[in-house]
Amino acid sequence: MTVDRPGAGPTTRPARRDPGFLTAPFASRTWREQAYLALVLLLAPFAFTYAVLTVSLAAGIAVTVVGLVVAGALVLGGRGWGAVHRGLARELLDVDVDAPAPYTRPRGFWRTVGSLIGDPAGWRALLFMIVTFPLTVLSFVVSITFLATGLGLITYGIWFRFLPEQTGADGELHRGAQLGSSYFLDTPPRILLGMLAGVVLLYCWPWITRTFTLLYRVLTAALLGPTQAGLRVAELERSRTGAVDDADARLRSIERDLHDGTQARLVAVAMQLGEAREHLAEGGDVAQAAELLETAHTSTKDALTELRELARGIHPPALDSGLAVALETLAARSALPVTVDVDPAVEAGGRLAPAQESIAYFTVAELVTNAAKHARATAAYVLVEALGETVRIRVRDDGRGGAHVVPPDGSGLRSGLAGLVERVRSVDGTFDLSSPVGGPTVVTVTLPTTLPGTGTGAADPA
Incomplete structure (x- = not known):
């Protein structure tokens, strides 16, 4: 399974197997392509008229405000x-072409008018209608001529008898198709020759049609x-939206952890210290006050531990010493080798920016945690190598496999592998997951480098 950015351009895909040469005239694909040429021929006059009208109005009445609006529409x-x-x-035609990005109306009247008139997708569609008009006429005429002539010659031996008699140059009457001034297809050898020519034309027809539909x-x-x-713009907008939503959700999560965990613990410490102070001020039991102080001391240390974990979740201090040190520290604290x-x-040379190093660290941390918690792995291998102008991170474990990316649940927080995909995409990276049932699971993340260069990658023994 590969999780990556959308394709870098329009894509086409064959949905059905190509017919062979002998079956091409009878294949459904050939007849569907001929039907396409017939349908676009019916649409072509209207589409061409619309395109010419749009260009003419845009040039003629755009000097007025109403003209600008009409031309933009x-x-x-x-x-x-x-x-x-x-x-x-x-x-x-079995061509799956994605629609262009939807039109987004900007704020303001003049900006709206300008965006309407300058809509790239609209102008490209108009160009398509103008360019394909002569192609539509030519393609249909040529393809239908090959088809009709081929079928006519194949069946010529049946219907030529109904043709009117004609006087040839030799002064005799002939009944049949005339080629030139004196050549008639009215003898058995000539009729057979015509039928063979019809077979040739019929078998040429699918490939002529396919050339035009191509x-x-x-x-x-x-x-x-x-x-x-x-x-690119759509991907950047989507990545920005995902990054903003993810950051907002994580800030809310940190706020919730501080409020429900650390803050509540510190409130309990304050209450215990206050109670111990009252015991000592009133000359109460010193042992009970000492017990309260001991409990407060323990709670304070627990609160500090929670704060360290929260801080480590925001930015691991080990990253200040470099990605290698941070990953070594992570490996030392992991539940599996x-x-x-x-x-x-x-x-x-600082290939990765600090933000990219954080993404690389948290990606490895999440994958190692998943391997220990969900995959029942006994060991994991982490490889970080420089490849040209990218840095590749590969995490491999020997767990049971079967991992897959679960879409976000709508809460805003993209957890698990889906969260990793969003983080990697936010810096133009790629995320590739291979996890067959039974294992192993291999995740390959590629991050663009901040400085171009060629690195020497380490060998991956896995």
Whole structure:
């Protein structure tokens, strides 16, 4: 299972197996592609008219406020035409092209008008309708000519007898198709030759049709899908939203732990100290006061321990000495044996920013904890190595496997592997999980480096 950023561009996928050469004229895919060419031919005049009208109005009446609004609305309407063509391509050409990022209306009238007129997805859809208009006519005429001519020649021996008689150049009457001034298909050898030519044309028809539909596939993916910039913006917005929600949820969790745990313990300490002071002021039992002080002392140490754990959850102090030291410390405190192998090139020159080091540390900590708590592992191996302009972190355990990413439950706190995925994505990293039932579980995290360079990776004995 790979958990990563969305694809970097529009994608196409074959949904059905390609037919062989001998079965191509009879395959459902071929007839669906021919149906696609027929349907886009019906839509092409209306789509082309809409595109030309939009461009003309945008150039002619955009000098007025009303014209700007109308032109912007027409540009935005191009998205609807794009959705129609994507649907046809998905159903008939087995092309799955993602829709571009939805239109978001900005605040302010003039910003809204500007965003309407300058909507990239709308203009790209209009360009698609203009470019495909001549292609639509050409593709349908050529493909249907091959199909009709091929079928006509194959069945020629049946219907040629119903053709009217014609006088040839030799002065004799002929009944059949005429090629040139005196060549008629009216003898058995010539009829057989025509039928063979029909078979050739019929078997050429699927590949001619497929060539044209391939052009439609390319144009649909290039002009009606999301752009690289659009995908990048959408991913950044999603990562930012996830990071903000995760940070807010974690702050609430820390506040709850402080309020329900440490604060309550310190309140109890204050009450115990107050009670001991009253005992001593009133000349009461010294032994009972000493017992209260001892309880308060123990509670104070427990509170300090809780505060250290909370602080370690925010930023481990061991990270101040480097990622290698922090991971070694983590391994020493782990409930199962952990071998840590950190490439010296990772920390040489400050490859990872402090935020990335924190993500790397908490990722390893979460995975090691999962291996000990859920996977019933007996050992784990952690490898951190520099690979070009990235740092790869691999955590492998010998547990029972079967791990998978559980989507967030809507509470805002992305815990477990889902939380790790969000953290890694927030810095443009990738997260790959391989956990077959029975094990082993291998998680590979790739983080971009802050400084370019080439590191020498350590060997992974696992």
